Amino acid sequence: MEKNVALIALFAALIAALGLIPKITLAFGVPITAQSLGVMLCGTILGSKRGALAVLLFLLLVAIGLPLLSGGRGGLGLFVSPTAGFLVGWPIAAFVTGLIVEKWRSAPLAVVGSIASIIGGILVMYVFGVIGMSITLEKPLLEATGLVTAFIPGDVLKAFIAGMLTAALAKARPASVLSRSEPADAV
């Protein structure tokens, strides 16, 4: 129990710390931040439930007014802004990513981690994000999707990084990759 709480709190802090890493600008001028990489890592390392809880804890801190989102953003305003859908999608993205890594054990972890991050951290997250934008901006879903497509290449890059990092972590600290540990020592 103590271990789970410590891990969840530490990964929430990790997402916050990754938000402070300066933005990398891709070749075609789109900035990417490491924060959504943190969400993917929560899923691939902590697994579905703990990963989603870590992201929820992070969002709770943002909501109560800590400037932890990249660029020093925070507060309740973000949850009604056009990008609110992405925040709603974050915990679900971590959950789906974690679930795929937990269930799919037949392929190498780097491959599974990358694909899980693409499905959870990109597909699921963008579905929520696009719906949120379409509601707040009163635009059809297709147009709302058009507004965010520029960010997808950066996110695909992050998904591959998440997969590689997870595989490397499984070598460095095998016991810590909870998404792959046996059900007996889970929770």
Add this chain to the structure above:
Amino acid sequence: MISLTSPVRTIAHGWPAGTKLLGLCVATALLFAIESLLVQGLVFTFVSLLYALPGKAFLVAGMRQLKLLLPFVLIVGLWHLWTNEYELGASIVLRILSAVGLANLVTMTTRLSDMVDVVAKITKPLRWLGLNSRVLELAIALVIRLTPVLVERGGQLTQAWKARSRHAPNWRIILPFTVLALDDADRVAEALRARGGFNNMEDI
């Protein structure tokens, strides 16, 4: 760290946080239900007035936080200029500004400790389901304490990298960073257990 709270004390600081949050929920729901440009305009004027009342320092701090809406205001504005739906465009832009503006007002005028109290209060019923809401409060405190620790770790790793390489640190630095975080989690868990763990939390 950049503070999201108001630089000056306002009357709203004294209002109960729970009431402010409830009011915000109702106001936001109404804003998204109303289509009329006139009402949206009136609400926007009212919100602007609320920002202007506590003085210039408050207004400047508030505006700075609304800046992140600028790209969306531009996109929606240009879009509706192009489609000739001026009224619809104006009401969407005004609604986004009012909704985010109101929510930011609550954040600006509510202390973190008051917010944590609200969280504690609304999660208390979870105890009937066997979930200890004190654990959540502890987790909140842990994240607030651990974030600067991790940021410092990241700084140390960056320095270590720079001392050994001519290239700027890249994504590879996240691996030792995460390993350190996992080791920290082990130590925090041990420390919590050494202090009696969560079984004694009710007595604290």
